[in-house]
Amino acid sequence: MPHFLDIHTTAKSDLRAMIDQARDMKSARAGRPKGTPDDETPLTNHMVALIFEKPSTRTRVSFDVGVRQMGGQTMVLSGSEMQLGHGETIADTARVLSRYVDMIMIRTFEESVLLELSEYASVPVINGLTNRTHPCQIMADILTFEEHRGSIAGKKVVWVGDGNNVCASFLHAAGQFGFNLTFSGPEVLDPDPEFVALAREQGAQIEIIRDPARAVAGADLIVADTWVSMHDSQSNRERRHNLLRPYQVNDALMAKAGPDALFMHCLPAHREEEVTNAVMDGPQSVVFDEAENRLHAQKAVMRYCLGL
Numbered sequence: 001m002p003h004f005l006d007i008h009t010t011a012k013s014d015l016r017a018m019i020d021q022a023r024d025m026k027s028a029r030a031g032r033p034k035g036t037p038d039d040e041t042p043l044t045n046h047m048v049a050l051i052f053e054k055p056s057t058r059t060r061v062s063f064d065v066g067v068r069q070m071g072g073q074t075m076v077l078s079g080s081e082m083q084l085g086h087g088e089t090i091a092d093t094a095r096v097l098s099r100y101v102d103m104i105m106i107r108t109f110e111e112s113v114l115l116e117l118s119e120y121a122s123v124p125v126i127n128g129l130t131n132r133t134h135p136c137q138i139m140a141d142i143l144t145f146e147e148h149r150g151s152i153a154g155k156k157v158v159w160v161g162d163g164n165n166v167c168a169s170f171l172h173a174a175g176q177f178g179f180n181l182t183f184s185g186p187e188v189l190d191p192d193p194e195f196v197a198l199a200r201e202q203g204a205q206i207e208i209i210r211d212p213a214r215a216v217a218g219a220d221l222i223v224a225d226t227w228v229s230m231h232d233s234q235s236n237r238e239r240r241h242n243l244l245r246p247y248q249v250n251d252a253l254m255a256k257a258g259p260d261a262l263f264m265h266c267l268p269a270h271r272e273e274e275v276t277n278a279v280m281d282g283p284q285s286v287v288f289d290e291a292e293n294r295l296h297a298q299k300a301v302m303r304y305c306l307g308l
């Protein structure tokens with residue numbers, strides 16, 4: 001029974017099969033109303049729990065719609081309203097939920113919560129974001145890149161800004177999908193060196209270039225994310241803004257990359273902070289394709305987890 005906990009802990013061949021299946025499932029239902037079931041409904045009679053300990057728009061709605069399109073049922077649970085948030089152990093919560101539902105998706109703070117849940121659950125567990133990683137997002141991003149530009153292998157991705165949870169999953173994906181990643185941000189916000197080392201061991205070229213204008217030269221894809229993540233203390237907000245202001249993705253920076261570079265952002269975006277309106281709404285931006293592809297990519301992730 002496979003969980004989907006991270007990109008680097010999932011086999012390369014399974015990751016590739018999920019992306020290919022997501023693309024096929026997307027095209028098979030193109031143009032249909034969103035509430036129409038897929039031709040195949042492999043989740044019929046399956047119940048999926050979606051647990052959120054942090055806010056969410058995309059993850060919440062895309063998982064819910066995805067389960068329903070595949071014939072299953074969902075329950076969306078807020079962590080704070082469960083005993084989970086009031087002292088019951090994660091292990092006991094995992095054992096109990098496994099008696100009611102066939103799969104669990106969780107968005108939480110500490111990675112240890114996800115890992116303990118997956119250790120004690122007897123049903124698959126999916127990582128819907130932790131402070132450390134966001135693998136479902138990057139599955140959607142790979143699908144999106146390949147729809148626009150073909151295989152991502154050997155391409156140059158430039159992450160601009162904070163070396164956060166989404167950046168970590170991009171690093172994992174660089175190793176697994178065989179693309180190169182340049183990080184451009186202030187040194188104090190560098191990504192985890194362990195993740196950089198792992199990607200390099202897998203043969204990806206990982207560079208750290210402080211000057212964003214130099215970093216984006218030759219980029220096939222430029223990626224930004226919020227300067228203050230949900231788990232970051234609000235008291236550091238001003239300091240982070242000051243550190244990251246030179247890393248705003250704007251027209252001048254996109255021009256350094258050239259007209260063929262795509263722009264991605266997992267959203268929610270803080271317009272005119274990490275990215276300008278002109279770039280978000282410009283011709284190189286594929287941010288809403290990314291948002292849509294959360295749905296298609298996660299449907300393939302769920303089928304993988306259930307072996308269906």
Ligand code: CP
Pocket residue numbers: 055056057058059060129137266267268
């Ligand atoms: N990108 C993403 O995970 O969005 P939500 O926080 O809205 O789920």
Ligand code: NVA
Pocket residue numbers: 129164165166225226228229230231266267268
């Ligand atoms: N880095 C952001 C991603 C939100 C989807 C956060 O963790 O808040």
